[in-house]
Amino acid sequence: MDSGPKTVDASKLRTFKKGVHPTDYKAYTNTAKIEYLPLPDDVFIPLQQHIGEPGKPLVSPGDEVRTGQCVGRSDKYVSSPVHASVTGKVKAIAALPHPVGVKAEMIHIQRTGEDEWDLLPVPEDWRAEPTDNLRKLIREAGIVGLGGAAFPTHVKLSPPADKPIDAFILNGCECEPYLTADHRAMVELAEKILTGMDILMKVLGVDKGYIGIETNKPAAIEAMRTGCACIGLDAMIVPLRTKYPQGAEKMLIQAILGRKVPAGGLPMDVGVIVNNVGTALAVTEAVTEGKPLIQRIVTVTGNGINKPSNVMARIGSPFDHLIHHCGGLKEETTQVFMGGPMMGIAQFDLAVPVIKATSGIICTTDSTVKKVETSPCISCGSCISACSMNLLPTRLARLTEMKQLEAAEELGINHCIECGSCAFVCPSHIPLVQWIRVGKYRLSQMNTSAAG
Known part of the structure; x- marks a missing residue:
């Protein structure tokens, strides 16, 4: 080729x-x-770092771990194990601040020395x-x-x-x-x-x-x-x-x-x-x-x-x-x-x-x-011209704000890839992609509740 x-x-x-x-x-x-x-003195390994089921800890406070050792996993197929990134001792397992803006369960490992590897078998x-x-x-x-x-x-x-x-x-x-x-x-x-x-x-x-x-x-x-x-x-x-x-x-x-x-x-x-x-x-x-x-x-x-x-x-x-x-x-x-x-x-x-x-x-x-201050939509169409998924971002944001989630679903809110192009070009500085994210979350919660 x-x-x-x-x-x-x-x-x-x-x-x-x-x-x-x-x-x-x-x-x-x-x-x-x-x-x-340089190796950090402490690492905090979240059990949820992926799309899918979060892992469960395989270690306990006080355990010694080696670099590369699996310390958390789930039996669910759509999940991913997590591993110790340093050699050290597990200090705690607790809910701590996560960079996505929530508290999540993490394994706190205090490094005790240089890397001692726990490697996977390779072909x-x-x-x-x-x-x-x-x-x-x-x-x-x-x-x-x-x-x-x-x-x-x-x-x-x-x-x-x-x-x-x-x-x-x-x-x-x-x-x-x-x-x-x-x-x-x-x-x-x-x-x-x-x-x-x-x-x-x-x-x-x-x-x-x-x-x-x-x-x-x-x-x-x-x-x-x-x-x-x-x-x-x-x-x-x-x-x-x-x-x-x-x-x-x-x-x-x-x-x-x-x-x-x-x-x-x-x-x-x-x-x-x-x-x-x-x-x-x-x-x-x-x-x-x-x-x-x-x-x-x-x-x-x-x-x-x-x-x-x-x-x-x-x-x-x-x-x-x-x-x-x-x-x-x-x-x-x-x-x-x-x-x-x-x-x-x-x-x-x-x-x-x-x-x-x-x-x-x-x-x-x-x-x-x-x-910047947000002002009302001026119907300029800039967000529509920018959207690579051919959606109507300002309409989806407004429907979310008014809690008309079924209408937003019909207009394809779940097809949004959340790239932020719409908010980037909006002359009124409306947080369009943020509203759409909220709408997708609310819709997911609504559908989950409806499913029982």
């Missing part, structure tokens, strides 16, 4: 319809090499290993989607028999402003990422592999092209127009393959599976080194941090451990949030832990976070 041209005419770059073009702010860290953080040659064994190993490693959704990877790799998969897409878009963790991973760790892609394609039994990367990452495009040649991976690198939310699965599939995922459907409905580059990296470390998912790359950035950086951090490390390593906050910093500014979550406590879905810690000042 052709790995793609060296250069592409900008007018012919693939993309999707609608979307927005926020300032990317990636210059803070897009050339900053990945730094490996001598993964290419000759049965796919069921590889899928089981990925599950035991606790790997989830590291692009932000945190959906258990072993579930995504198990499509039903009536959903044949013929294409795999590696998502290297990283379209959220500020974030550069995936960018630096592709530049510095291309061969490990591509090995993970090769493993994922073997598990799925597909031959067609595509790598989608936005054109604002030329070094990543070149590194991945070189990496494909070095390991002999037959994959097509597809440069994509820089636009938000290009990295959303449905938009990515439309841009690369021209296939449209039906409303309410999944990528598997059109024969495609999409995984993030960070997920592929974690798969390689699990299958070839026996390491569970106990660390990830995090971008710590913004005009409110003294030394914007990309860091490899242990899961469970307090945010302030990363911030301290990056020179600390500036005096004028007013807000810290997890994830990108379009879909991220503002934080009220810097003691919250890094979780599997923590792609970035963004620190900003009043010069970038402006206080």
Whole structure:
């Protein structure tokens, strides 16, 4: 398969319809090499870091644990185990502040020394290993989607028999402003990422592999092209127009393959599976080194941090451990949030832990976070023009506010991908995506109650 041209005419770059073009702010860290953080003295491992059933603790206060040891899991299929990210002693199991804004059960481990690993058994040659064994190993490693959704990877790799998969897409878009963790991973760790892609394609039994990367990452495009040649991976690198939310699965599939995922459907409905580059990296470390998912790359950035950086951090490390390593906050910093500014979550406590879905810690000042007042909708249609899912955001928000949830459901509120494009373009500064999130939650609660 052709790995793609060296250069592409900008007018012919693939993309999707609608979307927005926020300032990317990636210059803070897009050339900053990945730094490996010193081990934290304490980690806090949430039992819920993924979509699906939360785990139950497998350890008790006072227990000694080793790095990589499974400390929590659920028997439910849609779930993911969690592992100790340091070697130490369990100090407590308690409900503590979680970066998504709630209190959640966590295992507090106090580090007692350097890493003593509890590794997973790995195959001598993964290419000759049965796919069921590889899928089981990925599950035991606790790997989830590291692009932000945190959906258990072993579930995504198990499509039903009536959903044949013929294409795999590696998502290297990283379209959220500020974030550069995936960018630096592709530049510095291309061969490990591509090995993970090769493993994922073997598990799925597909031959067609595509790598989608936005054109604002030329070094990543070149590194991945070189990496494909070095390991002999037959994959097509597809440069994509820089636009938000290009990295959303449905938009990515439309841009690369021209296939449209039906409303309410999944990528598997059109024969495609999409995984993030960070997920592929974690798969390689699990299958070839026996390491569970106990660390990830995090971008710590913004005009409110003294030394914007990309860091490899242990899961469970307090945010302030990363911030301290990056020179600390500036005096004028007013807000810290997890994830990108379009879909991220503002934080009220810097003691919250890094979780599997923590792609970035963004620190900003009043010069970038402006206080605005909401005014009535002027019916300009900007939100409709921006919505890549072809919804009516202002109508959905208003229906939620008026608690007309059945009407919101009929208009497709559950099809919203919560990218935030509507709120970004709204001249009245209406918190459209926030209202839609509330509406989806209320609708879910209503339907659950109705089901008994």
